[in-house]
Amino acid sequence: MDQIQAMRVFARVVESGTFTLAATTLQLPKASVTKHVQALEDRLRVKLLNRTTRRVTVTTDGAAYYDRAVRLLSDFDELEASMSQVRATPRGRLRVDVGTSIARMLIIPQLASFQARYPDIQIDLGVTDRTVDLIADNVDCVIRGGELSDQSLVARRVGNLEFLTMASPAYLQRHGTPQHPRDLENGHNSVIFFSPVAQRRYPLEFQQNGEIVEIANPSTLAVNEANAYTSSLLAGQGVGQITSYQAREYLQSGELVQILPEWTQPLLPVYVVYPPNSHLSAKVRAFVDWVVEIFAADPLLQCK
Missing domain, CATH: 3.40.190.10 (Periplasmic binding protein-like II)
Structure with a gap:
């Protein structure tokens, strides 16, 4: 038995879910695919797959073997690539x-x-x-x-x-447009990031001519995922800071407005x-x- 080939066939069956689809993608007869998997199970003396008339599912032993086999096949392919053209x-x-x-x-x-x-x-x-x-x-x-x-x-x-300080037009209509970062401490809401791993909340940060201002409160919402953060600003939850790359489409559509442009944040x-x-x-x-x-x-x- 070609053990490497058998491992490749087994991995493809797991990923495809059927012997038929695996055989098609490998350009092998279905009987050959079945033979490779059976030979592998005989060699290992464990059942790797549960077979039904419609679908193949992986056993507990098969799942563990698949995880290791995929890594070994990847390493093997990389070894061959490094030693050839x-x-x-x-x-x-x-x-x-x-x-x-x-x-x-x-x-x-x-x-x-x-x-x-x-x-x-x-x-x-x-x-x-x-x-x-x-x-x-x-x-x-x-x-x-x-x-x-x-x-x-x-x-x-x-x-x-680069980070820009942003808010939705609806939010600014309700709360007014701040003229200084300290204005956010009165009558405004900040949307900030938090890290569940570091157990830390990250304040909004502003810099101008050597002056640094951090605004952490009041914060009615803290999120730990970038797309959710942007969605919070779009929903009018408060003032926040997103990258100019993220902000581009919303500035063009008018869904978000830049405020305090003279105050920057470190790149x-x-x-x-x-x-x-x-x-x-x-x-x-x-x-x-x-x-x-x-x-x-x-x-x-x-x-x-």
């Missing part, structure tokens, strides 16, 4: 984790261009604003804003984000981050280079 055409499964607003507004809308360029790379795209442990979570690379705390990771700076650096052992990976390098391209193409992502 395949480096020119990267391939394999790539696990990427991206913040919610960058995923929605930048990565997903343009992902087809990456897939057209690298059709042999399969992407598992995680979308979350929480902190990801690249090693424990088996992630190849992440795109994140903010300075890095883990110096053991490799980071490439791809851009900077937020954006990095692509990956473990040091991934620096020779053709698929990681291809994705990082592509991210650099799409960030460089938009001036709002390259604020100075």
